[in-house]
Amino acid sequence: MARTTAIVQARMGSSRLPGKVLLDLGGKTVLSRVVSRLRRARLINDIWVATTDLRQDDVIVAHCHRLGVNCFRGSEQDVLDRYYHCAKNCSATCVVRITSDCPVIDPELVDDAVERFCAGVYDYASNGLVPTYPRGLDVEIFTMSALHRAWQDAKGPHQREHVTPFFYEYPEVFRLLSLTADQDYSQYRWTLDTAEDLALLRQIYFRFDNQENFGWRDVLDLMKREPQLAHLNGHVMQKAVTA
Numbered sequence: 700m701a702r703t704t705a706i707v708q709a710r711m712g713s714s715r716l717p718g719k720v721l722l723d724l725g726g727k728t729v730l731s732r733v734v735s736r737l738r739r740a741r742l743i744n745d746i747w748v749a750t751t752d753l754r755q756d757d758v759i760v761a762h763c764h765r766l767g768v769n770c771f772r773g774s775e776q777d778v779l780d781r782y783y784h785c786a787k788n789c790s791a792t793c794v795v796r797i798t799s800d801c802p803v804i805d806p807e808l809v810d811d812a813v814e815r816f817c818a819g820v821y822d823y824a825s826n827g828l829v830p831t832y833p834r835g836l837d838v839e840i841f842t843m844s845a846l847h848r849a850w851q852d853a854k855g856p857h858q859r860e861h862v863t864p865f866f867y868e869y870p871e872v873f874r875l876l877s878l879t880a881d882q883d884y885s886q887y888r889w890t891l892d893t894a895e896d897l898a899l900l901r902q903i904y905f906r907f908d909n910q911e912n913f914g915w916r917d918v919l920d921l922m923k924r925e926p927q928l929a930h931l932n933g934h935v936m937q938k939a940v941t942a
Contacts, residue, residue, distance in 0.1 A: 701792045701793060701817075702744050702745065702789075702790060702791055702792045702793070703742060703743055703744050703745075703791070703792070703793040703794075703795060703813055704743070704744060704745045704746070704747060704786065704789055704791035704793070704794055704795065705737050705740070705743045705745070705746045705747070705794075705795040705796075705797055705809075706747050706748075706749050706771075706782055706785055706786060706791075706794055706795070706796060706797070707730075707733055707734065707737070707746065707747070707748045707749065707797045707798070707799050708748075708749050708750075708778060708781070708782070708796075708797075708798055708799060708862075709730055709748050709749070709750050709756075709759055709798075709799035710750055710751050710753075710756055710759070710775065711753075711755045711756050711758065711759060712751075712753070712755060712756075712775070713800075713892070715892050715893055716891065716892060716893055716894065716896075716897070719800060719891050719892070719897070720759065720799040720800070721758065721759070721762060722891075722897060724802055724897075724900055724901060724904055725901065725904035725905065725909030726909050727909075728762065729799065729800070729802045729891060729900075730748070730759070730762060730763075730766075730799050731762075731766055732802035732803075732904075732911065733797065733799055733801060733802050733804060734746060734748070734766055734768050735911050736802070736803075736804050736805070736806055736911055737797065737804065737806060737809065738806075739806035739911075740806035740807075740809045740810050740813075741806075741810050742809070742810045742813040742814060742817075743795060743809065743810075743813070745769070745789060745791070746768055746769065747768070747769045747770070747771055747785055747789055748763050748768055748769070748770045748771070748799070749770075749771045749772075749773060749778075749781050749782060749785040750763075750770060750771070750772055750773075751772060751773065751774065751775040751781070752772045752773060752774070752775070753775055756772070760772065769789065771784070771785035771788055771789075773785065776856075776859070776860060777859045777860070778859065778860055778861065778862050779849060779850055779853060779858065779859045779860075779862050779865075780850065780859065782794070782796070782846065782850075782862050783846055783847065783849075783850035786843055786846055787843075791843055792842070792843050793813075793816070793817070793840065793841075793842055793843065794840065794841055794842075794843065794846060795809065795812075795813065795838065795839070795840050796838075796839040796840070796841070796862060796863065797809075797837070797838065798837065798890075800835075800890050800891040800892060801835045801836065801837060801889075801890055801891075802835075802891065802900060802904075803835055803836070803889045803900070803903065803913075803915065803918055804835070804836060804837075804838075805836060805914050805915040807914055808826075808832075808836055808838060808914075808915060809838055811878075812824060812826060812838045812840055812878055813840060815876065815878065816840045816876060819876060820874060821842075821874045821875065821876045822841060822842055822844075822845035822866065822873040822874045822875070823839070823840070823841045823842075823845055823863070823866040823867070823873050823874070823875050823876070824838075824839070824840040824841075824875070824876035824877075824878055825837075825838070825839045825840075825863070825867070825875075825876075825877065825878065826838050826877075826878040826879070826880075827839070828867060828875065828877040828878075829877050829879055830883075830885040831879045831880040831882070831883045831884060831885055832879075832880050832884060832885065832915075833884050833885065833886075833887035833888065833889045833915065833918075833919075834885070834887070834888045834889060834890045835888065835889030835890035835891075836889065836915055837890075838878070839862075839863050841863070841866060845866065845873055848872075849862075849863075849865040849866060852865070853865040884919065886929075887919070887922060887929060888929075888932050888933070888935060889903070889918065892935065893932065893935050895931055895932040895934075895935055896932045896935060898931045898932070899928060899929075899931040899932045902928055902931065903918055903921065903928070906921055906925075
């Protein structure tokens with residue numbers, strides 16, 4: 700029986716904003732927001748947080764325990780290895796990759812991605828192959844067999860650190876599905892990597908009474924009503940995945 704598992708990578712050692720996953724966001728931690736929103740996805744069977752085996756990430760393990768979410772520990776730098784062993788440990792057949800710096804991740808968007816992935820014959824799907832969604836709604840899906848091949852064959856440091864480049868760098872090997880929005884909204888940035896990002900995310904949550912029952916289109920409407928909000932982090936450049 701197919702088992703779709705969301706694996707959320709999280710660690711304390713972020714270079715631009717250390718400890719960002721445990722920062723306060725409207726009364727809960729950023730990681731708690733991500734987990735809570737994913738729990739509303741209908742097509743996710745299980746959620747795991749994959750952190751490192753470094754002592755500084757003991758606090759993430761303890762926080763996961765308080766949240767009642769499963770936690771796996773692995774390599775700090777070889778995140779592909781961490782993902783592979785986490786997925787193997789929880790008997791996943793299909794993996795949904797989510798990063799812990801996306802506290803407005805939309806469960807309906809996740810469900811739609813899983814549904815479209817499962818409706819065809821694909822190895823990997825992403826809504827970032829052609830950027831049309833706001834940064835921070837990133838969803839990637841891949842089969843366990845594809846993950847095994849990547850884990851076995853990927854050699855480049857960037858392929859190991861960023862988990863999925865091996866898939867889209869070899870489109871002749873993997874069957875890819877590109878998920879795109881109805882139009883281009885990629886000018887918006889709703890992810891967490893800097894203090895400016897945190898300021899915007901706190902304003903977003905504040906506008907929704909620090910609840911989690913809003914979707915990405917609700918945030919889009921908010922941005923259209925209050926365009927000045929986007930200026931809070933409009934100058935922040937996304938870190939590139941380099942070979």
